[in-house]
Amino acid sequence: MAGDVLLEQQIVLEFRGGDTAAFEALFRRYQRDVFRWILRIVRDHAIAEDLTIETFFRIHRARERFDASREFAPWARRIATRAALDWIRVHRPEHGMPGDFFEDAPSPPAADPVLSGEIRRHVATALALLPPKLRIAAVLALIEERPQKEIADALGITVAAVKLRVFRATRKLRNHLDQQGIRP
């Protein structure tokens, strides 16, 4: 266990120095975590793959700023969250329905078949129309049920700020769904 930590520290130091083999070792080790984290936010397999590439590209560019005394995974997750946030900002639906953005959710078969497609669409629309920062907080806290500390670290904010964002997102979601005649 201690050997693993030492080995990782060595790899991280070499990565900071610009060693490509060390960077690949880190990529192989953390790519799944980064990919799944992004997938939770964007809920689209192909987009999550593209954003994983973008994340590791940004990680490589920012390697000299990485504090080697800290863990690599939370740092990578924060960069991944930023990449996903940038993507959401660019692809945010400003008006009306967001098209089939959430239709490609990775596990649609698990969706409740009793719930009508129309209600699913309204819920997806309400979520997609949230401001990006609120949307990420809502998806991670309410749907994916990630710990608030983990969300706070990924967003670079305090746990209190996460709670506030989730509260605001919940209120906006409820108002939007109320307007559509859906009462949770």
Place this chain on the structure above:
Amino acid sequence: MNTRETHRLKTLLQTALPPTRDPDPERNPVPTRDLWPEIRRRIAAEPASPARVSIPWFDWALAGGVALVAVSLPAAVPLFFYYL
């Protein structure tokens, strides 16, 4: 909004948009292709950045403010150096 209402909204969200995490770790989603070659390509395509010092906008604003004070109140300059 009370806790029960929040819980109901959470249930509705999870029913409509199920969490991506599968209870079975073996079935958790993974990338379908090797992403490493594309990352290498992007890194190789990145132009080597010339060594230059970037000065934050705040420093420029501060320098501008000091210059403005020096021009409009020249008598303050010796005072400024005295207290420096």
